[in-house]
Amino acid sequence: MAGRGASRVPERWTDYIPLGCRMPGTRFIAFKVPLKKSFDQNLLPEERFSPHDLIRKVKEQKEELGLIIDLTYTTRYYGREELPPTLRYSKILTMGHEIPNRKTILRFKYLVKRFLTHNKDNDKLIGVHCTHGLNRTGYLVCRYLIDVEGMEPNAAIELFNKSRGHPIERTNYIQDLQKRTLKKSSCELKNLGSDLVRKKGSAPAKPQKQLGKQHPSQAPLAVPRNPGSTKKKPQPDPTAQGQPWELGHSHGALGHRQLQQKQLKKLEQRQLEQKEQKKLEKRQQKKLEQRQQKKLEQKEQNHLEQRQQKKLKHVDQNHLEQRQLEKQNHLEQRQQKKLKHLEQRQLEKQNDLEQGQQKKLKHLEQNHLEQRQENYLEQRQPCSLAPRNCWLSPHPKKKSKELFPTQSPQAWLPQEPSPARKRRRRKHELKEQEMS
Template identity: 70%
Template sequence: MVGGGASRVPQRWTDYIPLGRRIPGTRFIAFKVPLKRSFDRNLHPEERFSPRDLIKKIKEQKEELGLIIDLTYTTRYYGPEELPATLCYSKILTMGHEIPNKHTIFQFKCVVDKFLRDNQDNDKLIGVHCTHGLNRTGYLVCRYLIDVEGMEADTAIELFNRSRGHPIERTNYIQDLRKRSERKNCGLKNLSSSPFEETAAATADTRTQMARHHPHRLDRSPLAVPRSSSSTKDQHRRGVKAQAQHRELVMEHRVMEPRQRPCGLVMRNCQVSLPANEWRDELCFPHLHPPPETQTARKRRRRYRRPVVTA
C-alpha cells in the first residue's frame, strides 16, 4: 500500500522480516524500526510491526528486552512514550549510507557498556535497530563485537547475518569492519576511568618504548632538575651565557613593531613572550614574561572622494 506525508512507510521496509534472533553469546538482537499506529492505514495487517508487536514477538522467543538503541536519523516512526516504562531507550542519531563517525561509535559502546554493568544480575536483551535493522545496526553491533569482545571481523559479520536473517548489504560497511578488525578495545579500555589516567598510561607506555628503541633520547634533562654537584665553572658560564642570549632575544622581540590587524579580526596580533631560564635553590625553572597589554585598534579612516561633476 502507498502512503505519503508523516505516515509514509520507509522504502523497502516491508522487504525485511521484523526481527531476527538473539546473537549467540551476546545480548544483542536486531530488528527493523517499529512503526506507530498512524502508519497502519498504509500497511496490510500482516505487514504491520508496532512497538507493541516488538515486545510480543520477543516474548514469544522466551526472551526479555531491557534496552532499545534507536539509530534512525528521524523521530517520526515512533516515540519512547509508546514503550513500557520498564524498558530503557537510547536515541543515537546516525546518518544512513555513511560509515558512523568516531563519536557515534563511542556513544554506542558507552550505552551498551553502562547497560551491561547495570544489569549483571539478569539476562535482558539489547535491541538495536535502524530503518531496516541491517546496515547501520549491523555495523555498530559488529564493531562492538570486534573492538570490545575481540571477535574477528568475518566471524562477527557472519554471526550477525545469520541471526538477523538478512546479510549486511553495504560493501563500504563490510570493508571498514575488516580493515579495523585488528584494532581491539579501541576507545573503550575502561569507560569508568578518567581520560587523564588513560593519557598518563599512554605516556608511560610511549616512554617505555623509547627506552627500548632509543635509549640515548632519555638522557635529555627535564625542565626542572637539580644541578649536579660535580658541575664545572665552564658549565656554569655556558648556562649564564644561554640566559643572556634568551634575555636579548626577548628584548629584541619586545621592541619589534607589531603587525597590523588583518581584516575581520577584533584584536591585534599580540607579542609572543619567549621563555627564559631562572635559577632558584639550585633548580632551573622556565620563566615566562607576561604579554603586554593589548593595544586598542585604530579606527580606519575613510578616504574622501570628490564628487564627479558632469558637464
C-alpha cells in the first residue's frame, strides 16, 4: 500500500525495523524516518511508525532523546511541530545514493560536538535517521566515529550494523569508509619521520595516549582517537583532562599564555564553524526558497492551464448549446410551418366543404322552388274531375244553365289544399332538409 501524492509511503520502508538500539560507548541511536498521521491510511496498524511512536519506543529502552538529525532530502514525512518542544531538531538535506559532500560532513560533526558540549551533565541520545536509517545514517555516524573518535572503520561499521539491526547496503559508502585507514596510516608515517628528525638533546614529545585521557566523570563517546589523525589537535588543558592542578602551574606564565592562545584558537574555530553553518543554512534556505518558487510557478502554470481548459470547455459547451438551441429553433420553426400548412389545408378543406354544401343547398332550394312552381302551375290548371275530398269542400251549387251560349265559361279557381296534402308537403320538406 504505497499510496499516491504527498501521502505516498517510501519504497521498502516497511522492510526495516523502526528503531535500533543505542550504540555501545556512544550517544548515537539510528532509526528510519517516522511518518505523520496522513500516511496511516496507506499502512497497516502494525506497520505504522510516527514521531510519537519513536519517543515511546526510546522510553521503553529506558533512554531519552535530546537531538534528532534529519538527513532526508524532503520535508513531506513529518514536521517539527509533531515533536516535543524540549527535543532539539536539525535538518541536513542529504542526497541519497551519493557520498555526502564535505559541507554535509562538517555540519553533522558540528551539530554532534555542540550537543555533546552542552549536554555533558546528562546522558541524552542523538537520534539520526534518513529514509530507511541505514546508508546515509550509517555513513555519517561511522564517519564521525572514525574521524573524531579515532575508531577503526571496520569496527565502526560492525558496531553500527549490530546496533541498527540491519547492515549498510551501499558498497560505495562502505568502500569510502574503509579508505580512511589509508589516510590514517600516511599521517602516522609523517609523525614518525618528524620524531626521527628531532635533535638528540631535545625533550621527547608527550605520547598521544596521555592526550586521549578524559575526566572519569565524563563518559567517552566512542573508542579513543588513534594517534594518526588527519588534523593536528592542540594539546588539551590538563585540568580539563582530569590531570592534577599542579602540572598546570609548573610552566608558570608560559602555560597561562598557551592556555589563552588555545582558548582564542578554539573561539576562532567556533566562529569559523558558525560562519560555515550560517552559509550552509543560507544556501539551504535559498534552495528551499527556489524549490518553493518553482512549485508555486508550477502551481500557477497548472492553475492557468486548468483555467484555460475550463474556458475552452465552457466555450465548447456554449457552442454546443448554441448549436442545440439553433437546431431546436429550426425544428420548432419547421414544426410551426407544418402546423400552419396543415391548418391552412384543413381550413381550405372546410371552406370547400362549406362551399359544396352551400351549392348543394342552393341547388336543392332551386329544385324545391322549381317543384313548387311546377306544383303551383299544376294546381292552377283546371281539373276535369271533381276533387275526391269533396266532403271537406262546401257543397257546390248547381250551375245555372247558360243563358247566353256565346259567353266563355269562367276559369277554375284554385282551392285550398286539403290537410292530408299539407301533411305530405311537410314530410317532403323535412326529408329534403335531412338530405341536404
